[in-house]
Amino acid sequence: MSMKQQNFSQLLAELSNIGIALSVERDHDRLLEMILTRAREMTGADGGTLYSRSEDETLRFEIMLTASLGIFRGGTSGEAIDLPPLVLYDADGQPNRNAVAAWAALSGETVNIDDAYTNEQFDFSGTREFDRLTGYRSQSFLTVPMTNHENEVIGVLQLINAIDDDTGKIRSFSALEQQLVEALASQAAVSITNRSLIEAQRQLFDSLIQLIASAIDEKSPYTAGHCRRVPELANMLADAACRTRSGPLADFSMTDQEKYELEVAAWLHDCGKITTPEFVIDKATKLETIFDRIELVNTRFAVLERDAEINALRRQLSAAGLEAPDLPTDPGYRDELNALRRERDFICRSNYGTESMSESDKAHIECIAGRAWRNVDGEQAPLLNDDEVQNLQIGRGTLTVREREIINNHVAVTIKMLESLPYPKHLRRVPEYAGGHHEKMDGSGYPNGLTREQMSVPARMLAIADVFEALTASDRPYKKAMPLSQALQILGQMKLDRHIDPDLFDAFMWNGVYMQYADAHLAPEQIDDVDLAAIPGYVPPGP
Structure with missing residues (x-):
């Protein structure tokens, strides 16, 4: 229904309904398509083009429609528009005043042309070539800049060939139609800007949560x-x-929103690990803290082996007077040396935690811990201290009860951290x-x-x-x-x-x-x- 068949109150109501529809549309392509379609319906235009302004100062074709030719490209059509974008400035930085859409974008003013073939202000050679190839007659043009609430031109809405309802002939766009399309373009620009801001905020939010997740992953190799x-x-x-x-x-x-909510939760499910000490997360063996203390235990065994050899040599020296033997051949030394090496190997195997620790294995560790060795201060000390015994007796895995509590606590910390954030409604879970x-x-x-x-x-x-x-x-x-x-x-x-x-x-x-x-x-x-x-x-x- 054209404007001739509608009264002014109906047009205002229609404009209001369009504004509401634009504000709730979430899909970008459908939003742009709705803008062009509603503008055509309000004016009875046969065709139209919607351009978006890019950061590289060009106008990119988003949607092209010509009803009488059955042309529908861009938007939700799935058919790409194979036309290069319109440049707003030439190589010397001069504004493009030849293309009507470019001029509207740069000036921020509407251009209402009765007949493109008689217009001398703009270059319509491309339009004439299109008409020659298709047999079409491009005549009346209404080109409206889309200016948002920040007074930025973010695109251009162009309508072609208003059709008279009575005669079916091409007519000019009226002043009232121009005002209504300008109002629609303004509403559309705000909707597009809001959608862009929402999308930019979501991209920032997604980048931040992925940054946090990456930091947690980097915390431990x-x-x-x-x-x-x-x-x-x-x-x-x-x-x-x-x-x-x-x-x-x-x-x-x-x-889709519920899946997105799950995805966000999945990215952040381990954020509490940011407070977990690395030596607990990375604990590969039972005796590992900042380093694997098995090397300290091996050193003590080496000291015990040295002491056993010294004692054997002393016994042989005592039995043979002052003559030093070539090698310690004392049977007691050999037995003690073999026992020490068996116990050292058992401790090394137990340190990995790949198998469950039986009660007899735990008792064996207690027995080995009871051995005494002489430390760097010359004092007698247990071969294994209480903390080492506790770690080596871990039943399964490499973590003590306390370390397991520290690991488990990351979930409580995750919940506490996440519950402190002010979520929008669709992310509250x-x-x-x-x-x-x-x-x-x-x-x-x-x-x-x-x-x-x-x-x-x-x-x-x-x-x-x-x-x-x-x-x-x-x-x-x-x-x-x-x-x-x-x-x-x-x-x-x-x-x-x-x-x-x-x-x-x-x-x-x-x-x-x-x-x-x-x-x-x-x-x-x-x-x-x-x-x-x-x-x-x-x-x-x-x-």
Whole structure:
């Protein structure tokens, strides 16, 4: 409906409705397309072009429409506009006054032309060539700069050939139409600017959270990449859960905003580790602190071996008078030397923590610790001090109870840090998602001992992503890179033990997330054949 068929109040109402629609549109291409389409509808224009102003001082073609020719390029059409941008300044820095769109952008003024063929102010040679090739007749032009609330021209809206409703012939754009399109262009410019600002803020926010994650990864060479891989794995699992069409997750879905919220939580899930001491994060052996104290223990054993040799030599000297033997041949010396070396080797093996420590092994360490050696001050001292004994007697892994508490505390610190931030509405669940990555479905996890029913589905997703990344990582100080099949066996057992969500495990397996992730991040030698029937807890997908 053209302006001739509408009264002024209807036009104002339409303009208001357009403003509201522009303010809520989130997709950039649809926003630009809506601007051009509504401008054409208000004026009865047959065609139009929307340009955006680039930082390199050019006008880039965003959308081109000509209804009578069936032309629709750019925007959501999927068809690219293969035209070079319009330059606003020439090589000498002089303003481009020949192109009408460039002049409107530079001057900030609207140009209303009745007939391009009779206009002598601007160069329409390109327009005439287009008309020659297509048989079209480009006549009336309304070219409006899009000026935002900061008085910056961010683009140009150009309409071509207003059509008379009664005769169907091309007419000029009226003064009222010009005013309304100018008002629309102003509204559109504000909407585009706001959308650009929102997108810029999001890009800054994303860059900051990735910077924090990178700093945590850089804190330790053994966890480098963990904070970058977990978000990717969480996204894969979220997509898989949404694709699942059987079982409890058959009706599960997530919006783009909800997936983004999960992604942010995944990037920040370990931010509390920024307070964890490096020597705890990097502890590769039981006796490691700033350095591996096994070397100190080996030195003490070397002193004991030296003392044993000296004592054997003394006994032989005493038995043989003053003659010094070539080598100590005392049987007691040989027995003591062999015993010391067996005990030293046992301590070295125990230091790695690759196997569980039995009670008899712990008692053996106590026995070895009871040996005495003479230190640099000439004093008798235990071969192992209390702290070394405590570390060497660790049942599994390399961390003491206190060090494990320090590691576990990173989740509580993560929650505290994240809960202190002022989130927008669509990110308010980030602390909950991030804080649940070490919780278990049976309530035996930490820091809050949450059960499955107390956790949201995205929080359970993050828990699986964190576990699987850790199982398959090749850069941990306490283990070698694990084959894919072994990692899946452990993950499946965790399902049976109610440590991870069973429904998400099924989605993880049914949709091949494990292989998708393996192809992207695992070394070729880790990707072995996976026998699904051998995976604990695996069930085939339903019909």
